[in-house]
Structures are given as structure tokens and as C-alpha cells.
Amino acid sequence: MTLLTHLYTQRINVDLRHLRCFLAVAEEGGFTAAGRRLHLAQPTLTRTIKSLEESLGVQLFERSTRRTELTEKGEKLRENLGPLLGQLDRTLKDLREGEKLRVGFSWGLPEGLSRFAARFAEETGTGVEFVRCEIPQDGLGAGQVHVALLRGTPPPRNLRSRFLYEEPRIAGVPAGWELAARTELDWAELADLPLVVNTASGTTFPDMWPAGRRPAVGAECRNYDEWLEQVAAGLGVGTAPLSTARRYTHPSVHLVPLTGAPTVSAHLVYPSHGAHPQAARFVNEAWRASDELQT
Template identity: 85%
Template structure:
């Protein structure tokens, strides 16, 4: 018999709601679609399940029998499928600056799906996606690896990080073009600011290189150069020897969630959809 769960769940909804209109609202299905599904089920079974007229829809004897037996079976199936998710974890990698609202989103996702979310700091280029440590990665920048499916969440302005001992630390703002004349601290692994972002012939020299955000902040504090970072991240991770100066004319920093193009966790796309819909609240 060509019967699947979709047919059975539609039948159960019509039986319990006592009609196609109410069942359609419950299932978020148009009534003609629901009617075709029930007709297909009756044809596959070879029996009539409902008596229909202009005023009401009633179960036939065969429909009544199916209803009485089907409810407990589908209930048991749903419980079994939910139990399979118990203890399942979706791992999300990041290198620095986890958006403040992402933990709230993760809690809602776990409540809805039964799948927990863990955040892992991975100071490697793809935040753990390239090594298989995580299922999803929070990545920043405009050039992302081609082996990933990436989804844009939001963008935010940059702020300049200046050694407190420098005269520039007293400025009320800096322009992006001014940084070309200063040594630049480069995070070679997960940074978002590099000399080639300035015009050729007017690019900053590299004051120092590092491999993570903490090293970047310490090298700025040590007076080896200036740096830039997304404004929300820089304000969360401060240092007494680093001053944050508003920056004008700078390109925005784009933030994405990404997962492998092949072999992704079954819940990865679902989590990305949640994040995309809640992008406005992720930084609050």
C-alpha cells in the first residue's frame, strides 16, 4: 500500500477536529490539499474513511476503527523519535566575539527540537569546520571557503584599537585612510583586517602577527601597532592599555554561519534558519 505518515497524520487531524476546515488550520494546509491527501489514503486502503455532506464530516465504521488504533501508534512513534534526540548536541565553533544573543537562540532551539547546542572556541581558520570539531562555524569576512554553505546574518561597523600610550588614543575618531600610515596588528588565522584592504601604494605595514584575538589585543597593548575589530566584539573584550577610538570610512564586518556543503549535521540547516530569522537580536 502506498501509505505514508503524511497520509496518517492528515487522517488523524480530520478525525480529531471533526472536519477538513479545522484540520487544515491545525496542519497549516489548504483544504483542497488536505482533501486530496485523504482521498489518496482511501484509494490506497480501498475503503471509505469519511462520510461527507454539505454540513458535516463523519467517520465510517472503517474510519472509526483506524482512528482508534492509529492514535496510540502515532503517539508511540512520536515518543520514540523524540527519545532518539535525547543527548544529541549541535556543536558551533567560533574564534572570538560570540554574538550575545546566540546563547538565547540556542536555548530556544534546544527547547523546540530537543537538540542541545554547544559553543566551542577554535582558533583555527574555519573555527573547527575544517577539522570536523564542530558542525557549524561562526565566520567573519567577505571571502569564505568554497567548500562551505554560508549564510549571511548581519554586518557591523569597525572600531580602532589603539595603544593607550600613543597620542592617537586621545582622538575622538580616526579615519580608515589614516590607518594606512600606521603599523597594523594582523590576526593571520581569524582576523578581518589586512593591508590589502587599502589601495595599492597606500597600505599599512605589518607591525606584528598573531593567531588569535587575545594575542592581538596584547600586541596592541604592547604598542606594536593598531588594529580594528567589529565594534560589539571590541567593546566586550577590553584591555586597560588599549583605547577604542570610533572609526570612520571603514568597511563593515560581515558575519555568517556556515556548515559543510556535504555531510552536514541534519540539524545544521534548521539552526541556521533559526539564526537567520533572529539575526536582529543576536547582538543585543
């Protein structure tokens, strides 16, 4: 019976962290070099090895002021452990191969999100795939996507979320209207004009103006492409986040800067229960990198 077989037939409190720390000290020949390799402070590493020895009931290292040497049992553990951990690492890497985190969006991904996703994939081994959804939160509920980008209204309470940023709005005006020649429009002026409303994923609705002075609905749609076409057809004006309007244009729609308009908030959300194992990490790291997402 090998040392590892004997140890694992007992009730012992040992995890991979203990074993990786042991192997690093054994291979590096000391705690200082192993600490550098593992990016751990020497006292932390010393406590981990001591905890491993106490759990096993076996002394693994002979320590002196000048050197650290493996005991006979420590040497046996090192000989068995190296190949096992190598095989485990290869197995785990193979399991992650081809794994995808699907991120749902309705329109206008933040300009820097693709760069962030590529870096995330390189660091974690989990690729990121962007999936266009008419209603991203419905994509979450159906399991179509693991994370969703939501804009405008606060995220539903049954989802975990991270606020990313706020951005200004711009107005979309039919090219044939006199207003299209303006250098800017005020939010209050839109109350007197028919409004094209994206009912599925839009961020602009009549109730955002004061009661008694709200725009009439000129047309309804369910995605950004339809929104552009209905504005182009002269059915009304609309507003969209500035970044989206920059990326999606139409020859018959003029984009006019807005003053006095409420900003549009952007959030990343994921399920509170049963989320993809990498969803929280992706969302939290995107939140920390939010300043670069719009550039």
C-alpha cells in the same frame, strides 16, 4: 492479522502525513476542526484524506453535508493508529534528547545569537553549543563543529552560507600612545602605523590599503586575546568589529572610532555535504532573524 499489518504487507504509497491527517479528522470528528488543529486549509486536508483512501483502496469516512463519520474499517485504523503514532512520537522525542548542534566561532559572538539559540532549542528539541575555534572553518572540516560563524572575507565556495549583517570597525590603540587620546581616527592614517595582524581569524590585513601605502606588520597573532596583548604591549595598532571590541577590553588598549574604514561582514556557514540535519534550518532561521542578532 490486523488491518495495519495487512496494509503494510502491500505496496502502498502512504506516509506519516497521511496518517496524522487521518487521525486528526477521526479524533476531531470533522475536517474543519482537524484543519484548525493541523493548521491546514480544509481543501488540502480533504485531498490528503482522499489520497490516503485511494492508496489503501479503502473508504475510511462516510461523508454527508452535515457530518463526517468513520466507516468500520476507518474505526479499526483509528484504534490501531493512535497508540502506534503515540509510541512513534515518544521514540522520536527520546532520540532527540541530548542532541547538540555545535556552532564554532573564533571571537565575539553576535549579542543576540545566544537568545536565538535558546529559542531554536526550544522549538526543535536540538540544543545549541558554542565552541571556540582558532579557525572555525577548520573546525567544520574536522567535524568539531556543525556550523561556523565567519567574519571578513567571503566564505569558501565549498561551504553553504548565509550573510547575516555588516558592522563597523573600531581601532585598538596602545594606551600610552598619543593617538589614544583622539576621539576618532581615519582608516588612511593607519597606513603609517605598525599593524597587529591576527593571521588565523582576523579581519584586517595590510593589503586592504592601496598598494604603495600599506602599513608594516608590527606583530602577528592567532586569536583575539593575543591581539589585545600585543596592542597593549605597544607593538602596533589593530582594528576589530565594533561588537567584538565592546565585549573584549583591556586596560592598556584604548578603543577609538574609525572613519572611512571598510565594514566587516558576518556569515554563518555549514558543509555542502554531510551536514548536521539541523544545520540548514539553524542558519536559515538565523538569517531571517539577523536584525535581532546584534541587539
